[in-house]
Amino acid sequence: MTDTAEFPPDDDNGHESGPTGWLTPEDLASVRAQLPLVYVDAVPVRVDDSGDVVAVGLLLRASPLGNMTRALVTGRVLYHERVRDALLRHIEKDLGPVALPRVPASPQPFTVAEYFPTPGITPFHDPRQHAISLAYVVPVTGDCRPQQNALDLAWLTPEEACSDTVQAEMVNGQGALVRQAMAHVGRLD
Amino acid sequence: MTDTAEFPPDDDNGHESGPTGWLTPEDLASVRAQLPLVYVDAVPVRVDDSGDVVAVGLLLRASPLGNMTRALVTGRVLYHERVRDALLRHIEKDLGPVALPRVPASPQPFTVAEYFPTPGITPFHDPRQHAISLAYVVPVTGDCRPQQNALDLAWLTPEEACSDTVQAEMVNGQGALVRQAMAHVGRLD
Amino acid sequence: MTDTAEFPPDDDNGHESGPTGWLTPEDLASVRAQLPLVYVDAVPVRVDDSGDVVAVGLLLRASPLGNMTRALVTGRVLYHERVRDALLRHIEKDLGPVALPRVPASPQPFTVAEYFPTPGITPFHDPRQHAISLAYVVPVTGDCRPQQNALDLAWLTPEEACSDTVQAEMVNGQGALVRQAMAHVGRLD
Amino acid sequence: MTDTAEFPPDDDNGHESGPTGWLTPEDLASVRAQLPLVYVDAVPVRVDDSGDVVAVGLLLRASPLGNMTRALVTGRVLYHERVRDALLRHIEKDLGPVALPRVPASPQPFTVAEYFPTPGITPFHDPRQHAISLAYVVPVTGDCRPQQNALDLAWLTPEEACSDTVQAEMVNGQGALVRQAMAHVGRLD
Numbered sequence A, B, C, D: 001m002t003d004t005a006e007f008p009p010d011d012d013n014g015h016e017s018g019p020t021g022w023l024t025p026e027d028l029a030s031v032r033a034q035l036p037l038v039y040v041d042a043v044p045v046r047v048d049d050s051g052d053v054v055a056v057g058l059l060l061r062a063s064p065l066g067n068m069t070r071a072l073v074t075g076r077v078l079y080h081e082r083v084r085d086a087l088l089r090h091i092e093k094d095l096g097p098v099a100l101p102r103v104p105a106s107p108q109p110f111t112v113a114e115y116f117p118t119p120g121i122t123p124f125h126d127p128r129q130h131a132i133s134l135a136y137v138v139p140v141t142g143d144c145r146p147q148q149n150a151l152d153l154a155w156l157t158p159e160e161a162c163s164d165t166v167q168a169e170m171v172n173g174q175g176a177l178v179r180q181a182m183a184h185v186g187r188l189d
Helices: A023-032 A083-095 A174-184 B025-030 B083-096 B173-183 C025-032 C083-095 C157-162 C173-183 D025-032 D081-096 D174-184
Strands: A039-046 A054-063 A068-071 A073-076 A111-116 A131-139 A150-156 B038-046 B055-062 B068-071 B073-076 B112-116 B131-139 B150-156 C037-047 C053-061 C068-071 C073-076 C111-115 C132-138 C152-155 D037-047 D053-062 D067-070 D075-078 D111-113 D129-141 D152-156
Touching: A023 C152, A023 D053, A039 A083, A054 C157, A068 A150, A073 A083, A073 A131, A083 A131, A111 A174, A111 D129, A131 C073, A131 D053, A174 D174, B038 B083, B038 D037, B055 B173, B055 C152, B055 C173, B068 B150, B073 B131, B083 B131, B112 B173, B131 B173, B173 C111, B173 D081, C037 C083, C037 C173, C053 C157, C053 C173, C068 C152, C073 C083, C111 C173, C132 C152, C132 C173, C152 C157, C157 D053, D053 D174, D067 D081, D067 D152, D075 D081, D075 D129, D081 D129, D111 D174
Parallel strands: A039 A131, B038 B131, C037 C132, D037 D129
Antiparallel strands: A039 A054, A039 A073, A054 A068, A054 A150, A111 A131, B038 B055, B038 B073, B055 B068, B055 B150, B112 B131, C037 C053, C037 C073, C053 C068, C053 C152, C111 C132, D037 D053, D037 D075, D053 D067, D053 D152, D111 D129
């Protein structure tokens, strides 16, 4: 989970408090030590006319230590928010307002990524919290412009995205999630 | 399976023989008594901006006995044809060339419908043959015009499509397949 | 969601406080108004030697108003608990220690049931909270004995479980979830 | 597809002719050039008490050229045979009569592997034919004894089965299928 953009704010209003499911940073910190949080992970892809995946979109970010890392679109599901609306909100947050995502018709995720604060229980790790993330492959057809703290969005072939080089640039298990996504769409050789 | 349009011909050239996977009617009749055939079933849907299914498209056809029946898009997978290309071909065959289907990125069908020549083994039945059909929900975004032997294409809400009235107008288990599709997209109440 | 047994306590020790993810009732009440909670729903089934579902297990419970209702196995995922361990814990809680459940190998649920405190947004409703529930079909092979506040466990055929009579005895959308589960296993006619 | 054991015979009686869907070798050769055939691929696994995959079973075979190759359980679906019965039959054929397989309750495969006679269209290749294979992960709990032309059955960890060394010992894309299976069960790092 690399949504460092989320804390502070991931909403349009620039704050995390308010009447509809927003927590103060203090409350959220407290809850994070006591409950698993619900997340979504979106793997943005380009598809050809037959629906076959031809490219995977990965965000390029600078880590707090100054390293470059690649990341998926990810973020929390809010109180009283549908999973598909959370997907749309986070894709717009990260890829801009004209990415034109096609959220799948089925709520069935291709996998559930369990990010534990303790490494090694699953391939996924999040030092801040226990997050249970519903993961979807989401074709986007519009113009994608990285927002907020992302430096760039790179479109890679499935083979490139699964290569050791790119995998080494992903953290907290998101590399494994990209490979699981490519397996799901039949593009993991 | 109501693809009566397929025999005789379902291809653009108007015949089923030739070098690339077409069989003569005699050969096909012989094979049908000996092997399961591979089919695809497509459930055409309209989705809203969040990907939620708002309507299901059903073809209206006249049966050989003159009854009106409703049907899905269905047909055979040909030799050396990808499953996703078979989906595109049959959707174009039944809904016309500008239906603009979005074939899913994943080859994983929502179910496998096993149509047996003997009724009662599964919910699916095909008196002509043993067909194993990969079933997909396919959003279509363009203008759909029923082709060939279909009289009309009706867009129904998920609730209408699953109602007893509409179910009674479907044959060979395709009503069950519509309900399974709506269950898959979270629209079966 | 009818896990009235969970509040107060759903653990073996009879309390919800402690060092590993348990909340006080007050804290939980507060969190419930601010965050979606992660749940699991298990549809217990009997399968034959070929894996085909032959029966569905539904718990019989008395509602606070004295009505009889039928329910699935359901409950919260705790902090630092794997989804599959939550499934095992809740199945043992409701069906007893020798039910011998076979939790699926894949973390992919057959659907995600979104229980909103507001009715009508999805087929699922929970007046107490916003719960996002990962739903799995779980074959059980052992001896099932209803525990705690369940009066009985009844094994119904898929057809019976999907019938209008039984559906009317289920609340908060769990009837729809049973039908979606039967659709997933090819047993919704 | 490495079911070289299938031609000649893959049935218990040692012949491919007869009244229920068996073809003569000549007929089958003819059909193979004209139609896609329906296959199943089973990835045999050992699971722990929580359903988590701990080992993958791969058959060791000698190729016609004398090389050692590793293979999955695979084979054709016969006329009037259910997919789940084909899975059971091929598992018994390859792993013996007391493997005690647990065929999944849902007919939804984790993927559809399209084996083309032409390499490069998909990751899967079968020089003999166009086979469309429904792929399932099947936990087996009994004693597995390789049958017929398999020399051994080796249980590997998911990591070992996905390693470059083992992948190099698999042919026709079955290595990719093992990796896709491990992705599906959350065990592809």
